[in-house]
Structures are given as C-alpha cells and as structure tokens.
Amino acid sequence: MTGAIMSKLARPSTLLGLLQGIEADPAHHLTGPFRPQTPLSWKSKSRLPAPKRANGRVSKKNKWHTGSEGLWADIGSLRWAVAPSSALKILLVPIVLWAVWERFGPSIAKGLLNPIAPLFFISHRVPDSSEDDPRYAKGYSDLLFIAYHVIVWSFVRQAITIYISRPLAGWFGIKRESKLARFGEQIYAVIYFGTMAAWGTRIMSQLPTWWYKTEHFWIDYPHWQMTPELKRYYLMQAAYWCQQLLVLALKLEKPRKDYNELVAHHMITLWLVGWSYLVNLTLIGSAVYLSMDLPDTFLGISKLLDYIKWDRANVVVFMCFLMLWTYFRHWLNLVMLYSVWTEFDLIPETSKQWTPPDGVWMVWWMRYQIFVPLLLLQILNLFWYMFILRILKGQVLALMGARTTDVRSDDEDEKENNEPHDVNGEKD
Template sequence: MSAKPANRRRRSSSVTTALRQVPLNKQTSNINMRETVKPLTKGAPRRSPDDLPERYKSLGLSADIKSGRWMLVPSSAFMLMMIPVILWANQWMLIDLGLMGSFTVNPFAWMIFPSYRLSNGLYTKGVLDFVFIGYYIIFWSFVRQFVTLYILRPLGRKFGIKGSKVMRFTEQGYAVFYFGIMGIAGILVMKQLPTWWYKTEHFWLGYPHREMTWRLKTYYLMQAAYWCQQTIILALKIEKPRKDFKELVAHHIVTLWLVGWSYGISLTYIGVSVFVTMDVSDIFLAFAKCVNYVNEAWSGPPFAVFVCVWTYLRHYLNIKILYSVYTEFNKIPFDQRQAFDPLNDNWMVGWMKWQIFVPIFLLQCINLFWYFLIWRILVRIVLFDVIKDERSDDEDSDSESKQVGEADKAE
C-alpha cells in the first residue's frame, strides 16, 4: 500500500470553519454596544399614592356582579342602582305614549318608593318593604364608596394624612356624613311624633301604631337598608377589623334585631327614639376621630364634647327608654294585650315585654363596654398623663392617635 503524500493539507473541521466566521473584537471595536442593547421588558411604572387600589377598579359590570365587587366599585353600584330607575321611567313613558294602560302596575316603583300607601295618605307595612330595602342596600353601597374614595380620600391626602390613617379617616368621615344626615332626619321625624322629646308614655299609648307618615316609613326603611349594608361590609371585612371586632358584630346583630322587630310589631315610635340616641352621638364620635387623624393636638375639645354627648344620649336617654319598657308597658290598651296572633298583627301579650327589653338592654351593655374604654382614656390623661392607643392587630404599628384612638372601638 503506497504512502500518502507528506505535503497534503489537513482538512479543516466544520467547527473551525464556523469559528472563522465569527467577527473578531477588532472588527467590531467601533460599535457602541451600550447603544445596541435594549431591555427585554419595560419596567412597570411606579403607582402614585393618589391612585386607587386595584380592588376599587371595575372589571366590567357583569364580572363585578358575579364576584360581588360592585360593593367596592362606585361605578358598578351606580349602574346597578340606575337600572330600576330607567325601567321605571321607561314604563311611565310608554303609558304617556298610550302604549300601556294607565292602571298598569309599575313593579320598579316598589324598589324606589315606599309601598302600601293608604287612602288617607299614610302608609302601612308589608312584604314589598324588603324589595325597597334591597334596592337601598345598593344605594348605600354606591354612596359609601363614592364619598369615601372620591371625596374623603383626596381630602385626607390634602390634610397630609398618610398610610393606613387615610382609610381610617375616610371611614370616620363617612360616619360623619351618614349620621349627620340621618341624625337630623331622625330629629325631624321624632318632632312630628307625640314622643318628642322622649315622652316615653307615648311609646305605648294608642298602640298599635300601624299607620306611618311617608317621612317615618322612609326613614325607618333607609335605616334598615343602611344597617344591612354595614353588616355585609363587616362580614366581608372591607373595613380593617379592630380588636373589638366581636363586639362590633354583636352591635350590628342587635341593631338589626331592634330595627326589624320594632318595625314588624309596630313599635316605630320607640325605634325612632333609639335611632336618635345612637346617630347623634355617632356624629360627635366620628368627628372627634377625624380631627384626631388630622392633628392630634386639636383632638381634646372635640373629644370632651363627644364624651358629654355620648353620656347623655347613649346612657341617660337609653336607660330612660329601658325604664319605660319595664314600667310603662302596661299602658298599652288592654284589648291589645289579650292575644298573641301574628297572622292578624296582634303581638303584645305580657311576655313580649321582654322581647322588647332584652335587645335594648344588650345594646346598653355594649355601650357600657365602650363607655369604660372612653373613661379609661380620660383617667390615663388626667391622673397619669399616659396616653395609650390600643389598635387592632391589622393596623400599622405607628401611633395613630392619642386621646381618641382608643375610642375608635366605640362605633
């Protein structure tokens, strides 16, 4: 076998060939690599503190309804609220055009206006009142979120409130808004009643008080809708829970018990009286807390006024109401205390006295618990010059308040 020529060139490998095709550094030294390198993804823009959190932004009406998000999103609650209004107006338009009979029942009116109007212009109660309450749960959801997110939240920022205090400020600001309206409304309603100002014997004289003015019925059902909506807010924990969460749940349950029971058995006179004691005192409580969030140095005078108002309304007058239930129940006409017949709207047999007494007494016990916390603040300030803020575990660790902070529990 003949030998291969010694001078034959060795064949280059494919790897070597490929490497030769790669440009050398000296060939690309005039290229600015920094200019050619681009980030793969664009960084997310930093969210402004004024931007609403994502939970308050709509995902579309249908998705908001399915998820219950409409209670947080004002635009979705507003659209839900307007649907019955548009349908109600549409039916009246069809009647005006002669396309529907003038006596056609408009079912959407049951949602917007009180039902069961009598020929004398007064109102009575019935199952359609639940439809009215359901609609105004949506109404209060819209009002609450709109006021807190678009009025009070920017206002809190303008006052220089930061962090979790902003949410607390909006919660208490809304309390001032709501109780300010309903407190005044309650006083105006009560002024038209024989019970003005806490003439307790008229809770029972002339019972049953089945017929109501438009103002009284609307006021009562709006209160019922508000407390139902607040209970849902509490159950969903839309507001940050505090250490007294259980007491607050008990307060809402007892309040709903009082509202429903007093309305159902035609004791609206006593119900209005209880509402006034609660709502008016809550105005001063919420206002004192708002002032405290803005500037702790200003919170002393509002807190002092609040303690006086709270003492008079939530304790003196409420105990007066309790005493009336205990001692004046028998002023109910004798014929109305002879039979327990709910189907015929007859309720007031002897043992029903305790069905009225117990929820008001439980409410007073909860108020006394909060009253103890209020006085503990005063004792620490006056005797020991120690101001301690007991907050819920879910809040920021920074001190949010001094004098009014512990009274945050007093809802």
C-alpha cells in the first residue's frame, strides 16, 4: 500500500472518507463494543524471529509476555493480568483460606461468618426472604466479589487463548503470530458471549420483563430485591467490564483505528452497569446486557470462520449476525430508549424522590441520566453498523469468488518483512 493511500486512510476528514477504501485497510478492526482485548505478545511453541537490534543491541523483552516472572513480581507489576499461572495462584490463596476457616473457624469464633466467603458467594441476603425463594440486596461486599472475579476473568481469558485456542489454530494451519492472537481472542469471545447470552436469556425468562415488556422496567420500582441468579449474573458482568477497563488502562493491546470508540464504549458501559445497579434498575440493565451479548456471539463465530477461510459458511453466519445485530442492537435499543422517554412515569409516585436509604432514586432528572448513555450506545452501534454493511458487501463478493480483505480480521502487520516465520522459516 502506498504512503499516499495510508495517509488518506489514517486521517479521514469525513465519515465518507473513513468508510472509503476500508476493505484495503489492514489496520482497522470491527469486533463490536464488547470485544475482548488481547496482550501485545504471546508465548508460542513455534520458533519466533530473532530479536530486533537497535544500534547493535537486542531489544528488551516485551513487558506483557504471558510467561510468569514470579508471583510477587507479577503482582507488583500487574502482570497477573496476562500470566495465567500467576492469576491462578492468586485465585487459589483465598480458596485455601476459606477452607481453613470453614474447618477451624466455628470452634474459634462461634457465630462469625466466614470473612472470605464474599469473594466467591453473593452477599447481603434479605433477612425476611423465604428459604425457598431467597432475595438479595446490594452492599459493599459486592465490591469484594467483583474484585475477585476480575482476576477470574483474566485467568479464564488467558487460559483459553493460550492453552486451548492456539493448539486449535495450529490444527487449522494458522501459524502467523498476529492471527494466532486474534483467533484466540475470538474463541474467548464466542465462549464468553455465548455463555452470557444463554444465561441472560434464562434469567430474563423468569422476570416480568420477558420478552422486552418494557413497562415492567418501571412498574413496582424500586426493584432492589434480586433473585440469587440475577445478582450473580449482574456482578459477573460488572467484573468482566472492570477487567476490560484494566486491559485498556495497562495498554495491553495495540491501539487501532477505532480505539477511541472502544474506549468510549467501555466508559458508557461501566456508567450503565454501575448506575443501574446502584439505583436498583437491574431489570432494564439485564435487558441491555442480553441485547449486546447475543449478536456478539455470532460476530465471534463469523470471525473464526474467516480466519480458517470457510468462506461460504462465513457468509451464512455473517448474515445471521447482521440480522441479530439489527434487531438487538438497534431495534430493541430504540424500544428501550422509547420506554425511558415515555414510560418513566409508570414509576410509583412514592418512588419519585431521592431517598437512597430506602432504595429510591427516581427524581425527574434521572430520566435523562438513563436516556443519555443508552442514546450514546446507539450512536456507537450505528458507527459500527456502517462498517458491518461494508463487510456484508465484501462477503457477497467472496461468495461470488472474489476474495476480499475482512476489515474485522485485525491483521495489522504493517509490512510483510516483519511477519513472524513458522518452524520451517517460511512465511505464513
């Protein structure tokens, strides 16, 4: 690609300029706003290229390689976020302490609850709730649960991408390091979003909001008594997004063309997650989660098919993804926006006040505090939707026999000479 073209792609002055020539732009990615992040380098069994030299000196080792440098060193440098062995050790320590307390605690401190339990189990059960149908409120111990599960998600992501996806990618003949990283990333995405989409569907089916009966977002507010499953689901999602924020803060991923949009989406998502939980709007929050997770599952599958070059199957899956994205991320998002604007007043009059001790927060201006982040989410989704339509055009051409560059593939290796080599010394 010539320097003139690269300059034009790197500095678009209009949205049309941004879209123009995107199929030939290897530095752009489209993975949707819930895209998992990937460290800059990966530990590989394949022979890597010789370290680059600058002024005759070998360049320093990447700080974020996935091997452990020792537990304490990894804790101090936050490398546990990319080193699964260290993350696992950190996770095991509270489990051992919990087991010790369960064994000896009752005889030492009778009546005192296990202080380690909030890391693994949801807390703050409503005292007068039924044994057969318990309910839970929010509380400060939820922060401990989220903190522990940030480490859980770090371990799960790295374990999947390193120990499962890389051998699987090798079976499909993928050798290039950048594609190995992206392939692992999408394996994790499919597993995470697929699991959460199925779980979110199950939870919503047990709520009065099924299927997007939006009036129940507001009727009988405040909805502060949560089912155990709803609370765990909500906190697990919150932990995932906090872990994603950690990835961005540590710059574990090389910035790409829509990096600013991804950062904006993370901020908006955390805004929605935190506020909806704080002000007892978990019913609308769970509906938003589901509308995001289900289409992202199919996006991940489509990308995997693209990496292994199953073009015809990819076209079919991508068409399913396009329909799901259109319905969930646009139509249902607009339905929820309309509900915020027109059904907000279904909240009981006694709850239209700011009384946090009673779980009531819905003063008049809260309508806008809910509406604005959902609107911003819709704007970002529309931004990505334009790229999706461009991808659709490329997929149709591929089905007709014209091979095109998938803008979602993330193969942003700028020059062919910089590509890693396989074990035979040949380029992938």
